[in-house]
Amino acid sequence: MRYKGLPLNKAKKAIILIHGRGATAESILSLSSYLNLTDYAIIAPQANGNSWYPFGFMASDEGNKVALESSLGLIEQAFSEILKAGIQADQIMLMGFSQGACLSLEFAARNAQKLGGVVAFTGGLIGEKLNLGNYSGDFQHTPIFIGSSNRDFHVPAKRINESAELLQGMGAEVTVKLFDDPDHTIRAEEINWVNQKFFI
Known part of the structure; x- marks a missing residue:
């Protein structure tokens, strides 16, 4: 684990930042400088071998x-x-990019409860097909943001929309923003939107 921001024992809010494939906890922590996280404790887990899982997020489950x-x-x-x-679940956010975005959504959906929010920069729920049996709980209006290209090479827009529908069915308030560019990246427009909606 890597840490930034306020110490956990001094903070009332926390965010878990989850890096993408081939990246590091340190690299995703740099994202925090673009977000209004002055009153947050920030935790970034480190994937073994810099990858959370070996194949694409829609590959064979096995x-x-x-x-x-x-x-x-x-x-x-x-x-x-x-x-x-001592920080309550409804004051905890999950945020990730690419593999980390997928993992953020997957963890949240498998443990659905009232959270501070989930932000997925280019990601969807994981699995060859979405398995409803993997998910349980009630998000109780937790806000979830998913942003991506509408023609991202790694994350099909169809899976993003399917994920959003499933999450909404579990009580989340989901916003999906799909952009026309083909880039696999985090856009300034997404950062601005997230700052305005989550970190006022």
Whole structure:
């Protein structure tokens, strides 16, 4: 785990930042300088080998299963550490890019409850097909943002929309923003929107 922002014992809010494939906890922590996180404790888990799971997020479930379960366990560890510090679940946010965005959504949906919010920069729920049996709980109007290109090479817009529909069915308030460019990136427009909606 890497840490930034306020110490957990001094903060009332926390955010878990989850990096993408080939990146690091340190690299995703740099995103925090573009966000209004002055009153947050910031935690960034580090994936083993810089990858949360070996294959694409829509590949065969068996191929990703072992690594995915381990990665979800690491996010659970970060989440539990925050709760033990006395920060309530509805003051905890999850945010990730690419693989990290997928993992953010997957962890949230498998443990649906009232959260501070979930931000997925280019991601969707994980699986060859969406398995409703993997998900349980009630988001109780948790705000969720998913932003991406409408023709991203790694994350099809169809899966993003399917994910949004499933999350809405679990009580989340989901905003999807799809952009016309083909870039696999985090856009300034997304950062601005997230700052205005989550970090006023």
